[in-house]
Amino acid sequence: MSQQSRSRTVPPTRTRPGAADRPLCEAYDTALLDLDGVVYAGGAAIAYAAESLVAARERGMHLAYVTNNASRTPQAVAEHLTRLGVPAESGDVITSAQAVARLIADRVPSARVLTVGGEGLRAALRERGLEPVTSLDDGPAAVVQGYDPGVGWAELAEASYAVGRGLPWFASNTDLTIPTGRGTAPGNGALVEVVRIATGKQPVVAGKPLPPMHRETILRTGAQRPLVVGDRLDTDIEGAHVGGVDSLLVLTGVTDAAQLLAAPAERRPTYVADDLRGLLTGHPEATAAGDGFACGGWTAAIRDGVATLDGDGEALDGLRALCAAVWTEAGDEPGDAEWSKALVRLGFAGE
Missing domain, CATH: 3.40.50.1000 (HAD superfamily/HAD-like)
Structure with missing residues (x-):
């Protein structure tokens, strides 16, 4: 580094x-x-x-x-990107599977690892000299979970048995959801939660x-x-x-x-x-303007807990001005001003 x-x-x-x-x-x-x-x-x-x-x-x-997403190998991801019109090589792809494999190899080098996940996770483990196995009977030294749409009850139960026995437990990531072409679906975090409920333990997590x-x-x-x-x-x-x-x-x-x-x-x-x-592109600045902030043709302010928005122009500039007003008012905490009418005006209706 x-x-x-x-x-x-x-x-x-x-x-x-x-x-x-x-x-x-x-x-x-x-x-x-x-x-x-x-x-x-x-x-x-x-x-x-x-x-x-x-x-x-x-x-x-x-x-x-x-x-x-730890389900696919970097090579598979690169091939997918190339098909979409973005030529890429496997070395351009970094996955949470690679990050968690490094963590496990540092803890239990050259060991067997009970693996719940896809080929991307298994390949990352092999890259670090670890051997993926599927059963507690195979004598694993650790347990790892990564997202794969084919994971079922039997795999989650096997992981729970191993974690319950005290084996160190790792997770590639704990994203609760994943976006798909049909909508939002359960992610690896939802599968990790199943094992946590069964064992009462927490994994070491590698991903973002x-x-x-x-x-x-x-x-x-x-x-x-x-x-x-x-x-x-x-x-x-x-x-x-x-x-x-x-x-x-x-x-x-x-x-x-x-x-x-x-x-x-x-x-x-x-x-x-x-x-x-x-x-x-460049990105315009949201500048202080009176009791609020201006960006493009918009001016936003917080008055009596309500976000006000005046002007016209690009919707994204209005959103930048709103962010400046709301975040300044909130400080380190989550923003809680009433902004629904302002967002409707910018075309972000229903948000």
């Missing part, structure tokens, strides 16, 4: 979105991109994703794909937003000025905060405008964009 990576510190409380006077793809050397909800959903590319990523790379930005995932990413990419790009406040954006790096939230996944406004300090992104086209 570089000296710069080791010396990063957690940033101070963010009270307004950041500003960039040049495109983000030129201001940062590496985009650390989440996949589900950012590049694709349910296997299909999200609108503008492929062409935006190709353009960002042509302008000099290195693209790395960082995912908490925790430090092992950030460490794995920096080790594999060598990024000097990275930008985390994601759709989740609780993993992508908080993970960037923990790592002391800047972040871009795209509104193509699980986070909506209301959740963004309500975010506590550690989950507020540096930048916000509708989609990955936000990598190709």
Whole structure:
């Protein structure tokens, strides 16, 4: 890990979105991109994703794909991205399976590991000299869980038996949900919760937003000025905060405008964009204006606990102004002003 990576510190409380006077793809050397909800959903590319990523790379930005989803190998993910129009190699993909495999190898090197998950998790364990097994009868030294849609009761029961016997327990990540082409589905965190209920114990977790995932990413990419790009406040954006790096939230996944406004300090992104086209542009500043904040043609303020919005222009500029007003009022705490009417005016109805 570089000296710069080791010396990063957690940033101070963010009270307004950041500003960039040049495109983000030129201001940062590496985009650390989440996949589900950012590049694709349910296997299909999200609108503008492929062409935006190709353009960002042509302008000099290195693209790395960082995912908490441990079900597939990096090679399988790279092939998927290439089919979507974003040529990628396996070395461009970093998964929570790789991060948790490193943790396990540090604890029980060259050991058998009871594995509940997909081929991505098994391949990551083998990369670290560990042997995946499926039964407590195989003499494992540890237990690990990673997301896989084929996981069933028998696998979860076997993990529970092993954890109940006192074996060290690891999880690639604890995301409760995962976005799919049909909607939101249970994620690895929901499966981990089953074993926790059965055993009363807690796993060691590697994935975003925790430090092992950030460490794995920096080790594999060598990024000097990275930008985390994601759709989740609780993993992508908080993970960037923990790592002391800047972040871009795209509104193509699980986070909506209301959740963004309500975010506590550690989950507020540096930048916000509708989609990955936000990598190709600068980002306007939300500036103090009277008792509120202005951005583009909008001015937002908090008056008697209600967010007011005046003006006209791009909806995203209005959202930036609202974020500045709400976050400044809230400080470190989650925002709690009444903003529903303001969001309806910007076209974020129902959020």
